[in-house]
Amino acid sequence: MAAVRADDLPSMHTFINGLERDLDAVIAGLTLPWNSGIVEGHVNRIKMIKRQMDDRASFTLLRKQVTLA
Structure with a gap:
């Protein structure tokens, strides 16, 4: 995320902002064995x-x- 923030890519900054807003859910989705x-x-x-x-x-x-x- 820090590398993306250092680059000049506004669309990627928006994506990273969304990830950071819901970071707990992102981590849970990548680590927990359950799915929908x-x-x-x-x-x-x-x-x-x-x-x-x-x-x-x-x-x-x-x-x-x-x-x-």
């Missing part, structure tokens, strides 16, 4: 079903598609 892969997979599946429906149906039909898939 299963949850992300379910979210991805639901978004795919919603994209396939292309706003042609109601929330009720989306719920049926998700529970039956």
